Amino acid sequence: MLPLDQQLGIIKRGATAIIEERDLIEKLKRGTPLRVKLGVDPTGADLHLGFSVVLRKLRQFQDLGHHAVLIIGSYTAQLGDPSGRNAARPMLSEDQVMAFAAHYLDQAAVILDRSRLEVRPNGEWFSKMSFMDVIRLLAKTTVARTLEREDFSTRAAGGTPIYLHEMVYPLMQGYDSVAVNADIELGGTDQTFNLMVGRDLQREAGQEPQVCITMPILEGLDGVRKMSKSFGNYVGFAEPPAEMFGKLMSISDDLMWKYYELLTDLPLEEIAALRRGVAAGSHHPMRVKKDLAKRIISFYHSPAAAAEAETAFERVFSNREAPEEMPAVALASLPMKAAEGELDVIALLTGAKLAPSASEARRLVQQGGVSIDDVKVTALRIRMPAVSSFVLRAGKRRFARIVTGNREPS
RNA sequence: GGGGAGGUACCGAAGUGGUCAAACGGGGCAGACUGUAAAUCUGUUGGCUAUGCCUUCGAAGGUUCGAACCCUUCCCUCCCCA
CATH class of the missing domain: 3.10.290.10 (RNA-binding S4 domain)
Structure with a gap:
């Protein structure tokens, strides 16, 4: 395993918060592989760059020699995570979720090392709980605490409904951490509350509380709202290179730095140098953005495909010619x-x-x-x-x- | 259980019998400008066999020459009280 400070450097890249960093250092010091948990709720959607932020972080842990645990929310996905939502999600059936899960794993395998991944559906433990077990779990938190969350309080203030099952969601996610004895849990910043519940439940269960690492929510192509299929501001893993290139070129100059940090492996010092270059006028922002697009496309397709996409882009938009290939x-x-x-x-x-x-x-x-x-x-x-x-x-x-x-x- | 408010197009929000396919804002799309960046400006934004027709204002009925607007029933949500 890499020395502690090098590991920390990789882990901290792009992360918004590490709760608590000293706990993380303690755990890393042991030198044994840590159990790093990421919970996902497959909904059938195609994965896009927004999902890749946290998946990439998980992959980094794999590469550091730690043990990745991917929780498939076969139960939780049926409820729908209320995080960041201003309305309840439709509930899904377990069969639907498991079918989606296969689709999800196929796509996630582009980023994760599937051969070293522990995949656990949370129905594995939730299906075995009695109603009394559920009640005991509910007794671990209070309504006031749950309502403190911004997404709920906004809804409460705005008069939109909050259903009871939505309030159970964080407890379920937290319980997942107990079930797999997680050392670390990853999630977007919108998951902070859910992640923290895991710490509390683990402590109560006599486990060492997990370290929570939150990653920024990636803004979509509009630079304002989070990347999401329903906003139409996303770049999907499976999109053709030319499509990716065009979409990535349309992001704002400001946003491209965030994309560089979260979606590429270019060292932070080099990104900073590019940024200084653009500010000083020695680098053209378009050139830098084209390189960003090529890096991302090289990963999802190939360097050759990325180069082709660039040529096609220049042909259509810089020279205003028709593309070589079209339906x-x-x-x-x-x-x-x-x-x-x-x-x-x-x-x-x-x-x-x-x-x-x-x-x-x-x-x-x-x-x-x-x-x-x-x-x-x-x-x-x-x-x-x-x-x-x-x-x-x-x-x-x-x-x-x-x-x-x-x-x-x- | 009692009382009150409300459900309008992608979203927010006006409209409360005809001039309503429905103001306004956001978002989207198109054009100008550009680096297909941002910002800005302009136009546009239900569908069609298109000077007209069809569907749409929670659902179903009804009143009326005519309903998003009035009545009835139903479904859903929020607030206050118990």
Whole structure:
């Protein structure tokens, strides 16, 4: 194992809080592998960079020689974690959760070393508890304490409902720590309360309390709200390189430093140097952001794919050309409502899936957001170009190649 | 159990019989400007076989020439009291 201070350096990178750091040092000093717990509630969603922050931290512990324990919330996911929520989540069935869990593990394996991972569904212990056991667990905390949490107090103040089962959630998560005898638990800062409950329950159970390490919540592409599928501001693990590149380039300059710290392994000193360079004007922020995108894409795909994505990006956005690859749609397959020799632009846009509805397509045209072979479309019916295929573009980044079936004029 | 308030489009929030597909703000989308950054400005934001038609204002009925608005029943939430 690495010397203590080196381990600490890696562990502390990006972390918002370590409760308590001296406890952590004590545990590390023993030189034996620590049990590092991360609880996840699979909901069926595809993993995105927001999830990767805490998964990467867990991986770092694996690489340091510690023992990673991934708790699958087969029971807790059914309740839905109220953390950071302003409304209750729909409840899921255990079967659903376990099906989602398989999907989750497949994706998480991109980051974690699956061969050294202990996976435990928390139904393993919760299914064996009697109602009386549950009551005893409930007796470990008070309503006032639970209500102190910001998400609950906001809801209480705003008049939105808080259900009893939501209030049980932190106790369940805390009990997981007792069940697996965790030395350390990882989580987002929004998990702080839940993590702390684990310490209390362990202490009561005669265990040494876990160290809680909280990681920042990663802002999504908008730079404001947390990265989340429902906000549409995310980058998924499985997205194509070009898509990732484009999305990452759209983050704000300020945000990119946080992405560097939490999503790459570039040493902090080097990140700081880049930052100074941008501030001093010796580095162009776009260049630095492109490197960020390439680093991330190299991890999820490959360095070659990252380089390709960059080229494609420059082609489309810097040189304003059409991308090399885009979905091809046969004109004949579209329900055109145009006279002979004319194109029905609305049918074109909806048929090629560049617009969700005819009304939306009409709006796009009216606002000047549609072009055919780089010529802005100004009418809903236009003359059929005498080419074998043309590029249809909607907005900045939606493209399709329309194959007309015409012969290329000689 | 008693009393009060309320459920409106993606979200927040006006509207309380016709001029309401529904003000305003946020978000989204598009355009301008750019480094597809941020900021800013402008436009737009239910659907369709489109000078009209259809669906939408918690659900179902009803009154009316006409209902998001009035009545009835039901479902849901919040607050106060017990």
